Amino acid sequence: MATETTPEPSQVVSATLSPHSQPTAKSTTTITTTTITTDTQTEIQKYLRPLTPFRRRVYRALLSVPEGRWTTYSAMATYLNSSARAVGNAMRTNPFAPEVPCHRVLAADRTLGGYKGEWKVSKHIGSGSFRDEKRLRLLDEGVTFDGDGKAGGSCFKEFRDLGAK
Known part of the structure; x- marks a missing residue:
């Protein structure tokens, strides 16, 4: 290198x-x-x-989400002309985490959603060990959460394809 x-x-x-x-x-x-x-x-x-061309595009777009900001699976899907489920599958199998920051992708309702393949349907903030890790990473970057576990601020949608030649 x-x-x-x-x-x-x-x-x-x-x-x-x-x-x-x-x-x-x-x-x-x-x-x-x-x-x-x-x-x-x-x-x-x-x-x-x-990687598949789609996963390459997902990870390159994800690199444009700055520290302290968050986006949603559906916002990424809109940018990529895909589905939120396909984006979630790419996040679940991200071999470059946390440098390719899949922890910055949240559910459409601004809750944590899944992380590392774990998706627990729960109203409890940070339920599940991987969700705890995701929440802590976001808190360390300056993302705030309300009492219902919803992220503060606005959804990042200004994606760029970083790494494309």
Whole structure:
């Protein structure tokens, strides 16, 4: 994998992405904006090639959802001209989590929905161990939840296809 010799503080440095292991960062550079470098795009493309074209599109679009924001399965489906169920299936089998942030995708009613293949129909906030993990990730990023477990703020819909050549 190519590495950057002098990374700028405003660039995202490349990461090792493997469908069989957790991604690991290659630098401790402070990131102030989200810019995908050529090396990162090349690395992303390397691991996206074995996936179906639809899953590649889903993960690339998901990369555009910024930290502290959330979107819904149906919003992504609208952007991708697909169905919320198909987007959910792609999220369930995301081999690049959390760097490809499937935890930022919520149900249409702004509740957590599923995570890592677990979908519990419950009104209790954070029921299920994977849902606890999803909720904690979102809280750590600054997403707030009301007493009914619904995310605050507005649904992110300004998707871009990050990583496409």
